[in-house]
Amino acid sequence: MRVNRTNVCRKGAPVKTLFLSHVEDDCEIALALSRELGALGYTVWCYENDSLPAVSYLVSTQQAIDACEAFVLLISARSMASHEVDTEIQYAHQKAKLTIPVLLDVSDAAYKRKKPLWHRIVGTATSIEVTAETVPSVARRLAAGLGALGIPGSVAPPLPRAMVEGEEQSQLASMTKDDVQTLAEEARNAPLERTKEVVAQLMGIAERGKQDEVAQEAVFRLGCIGLGDSLPCLFRIADDARRSYSLRQRAMIDLCSILGHGHPHGTFAAMGEWLNWWARNREHIKRQIDERASAGDA
Numbered sequence: 001m002r003v004n005r006t007n008v009c010r011k012g013a014p015v016k017t018l019f020l021s022h023v024e025d026d027c028e029i030a031l032a033l034s035r036e037l038g039a040l041g042y043t044v045w046c047y048e049n050d051s052l053p054a055v056s057y058l059v060s061t062q063q064a065i066d067a068c069e070a071f072v073l074l075i076s077a078r079s080m081a082s083h084e085v086d087t088e089i090q091y092a093h094q095k096a097k098l099t100i101p102v103l104l105d106v107s108d109a110a111y112k113r114k115k116p117l118w119h120r121i122v123g124t125a126t127s128i129e130v131t132a133e134t135v136p137s138v139a140r141r142l143a144a145g146l147g148a149l150g151i152p153g154s155v156a157p158p159l160p161r162a163m164v165e166g167e168e169q170s171q172l173a174s175m176t177k178d179d180v181q182t183l184a185e186e187a188r189n190a191p192l193e194r195t196k197e198v199v200a201q202l203m204g205i206a207e208r209g210k211q212d213e214v215a216q217e218a219v220f221r222l223g224c225i226g227l228g229d230s231l232p233c234l235f236r237i238a239d240d241a242r243r244s245y246s247l248r249q250r251a252m253i254d255l256c257s258i259l260g261h262g263h264p265h266g267t268f269a270a271m272g273e274w275l276n277w278w279a280r281n282r283e284h285i286k287r288q289i290d291e292r293a294s295a296g297d298a
Contacts, residue, residue, distance in 0.1 A: 017151065018044045019065050019097075021088045022074035029104055029130060030074055036139030041153025042146075044072075061088055069151050071097040072142070073122070074130075075111050076104040080118075093121045098149065100142065101127040140182045177217040180205060184221035203233040206251075215243075219250045 018037065022030040027048055034044040045064040051057055065071065071092040079085045092099055101122050103111065108127045112119040126145075130138045143153050184202065199222065206218040219237060237243055238251040 017042045017069050017153075018072050018146075019061075019068040019070075019088075019092070020044050020046045020072045020074065021079075021085055021092075022047075023076070023079045023082045023085060025078045026074055026076050026104060029132060029135065032132070032135045033072075033074075033102070033130065033139060036136050037142065037153070040139060040143045042143070058087075062091060065092050065095060065097065068097065070146060070149075071099045072102060073099055073118070074102050074104055075115075075118070075127075076106055080106070080111065080115050089118060089121055098125075098151075099123075100125055100145070102138065102142075103127050103129045104131075134176070134178075137176060137179045137182065141178060144182055144185050177214055180214060180217045180221060206233055206237060216247045216250050219247065219254060222254060 020030055020034055030046055031048060034046045034049065037044050045068060047057070047061075050064065051060050065088065071089070073079075073085075073089055089099065099122050101108075101111070101118075111127075128138055128141060146152065180202070202218045202222050206215050206222065215237075219234065222234065234251045234254055238248050
């Protein structure tokens, strides 16, 4: 049952959408994550911000867990040794709360090996790793996952500013494959105009990204979204001899896919470019088709 966010707990504190379980030694990351999730429209119960003077922390945490919609567990070597965190996760399990594991300086395999009970409680929920540098992107991915499970924030995740011709964007150099994936996932069920805004951003990343694997992820996502608006960008990348072979190949495959599905947006305008590009690359395309056909026969 969804919690009404206008309700209040017995002690008068506002209901928090999320409960963030962590140890004091990890509070810097916990507070940063709380701020980022807050900016995305979630209210987060965090001990440093929300514990009340003179009230037993056991009472405060139990009331907060009772009221929350999801339990975010910050897993580290330090929290795995904490009796308090053990108590919180077990209480959350008793209350049938959705538990989301966030890994800090520990691998998924290591935590499951050391804390098999936690693993059983978390179940099949996918974990996500966080560092001080990746807190914003991790918060966006958490918001995307929570939204998919019916727990959206009250604020839509902000899209990075669309690329402007000739303008340097420092954020572009720091984009990761996870950032690109999150950006594209936000467009899956979005209105057309918002989807086009995402496509514009992905085109900027694909064409100007310094990291080839990030650019390749952006190209792949453009192909998945499939809007004809992305055709000119894919043409330019496929025909740019300065780009890596794998990136040009990815752009070529997605071009064939979009045109093959008959997307009308921009198709006629792009047809002249397409014919010229085909003439320059037909031998390469033929080899690619033959290789894929052979792989299918095998």
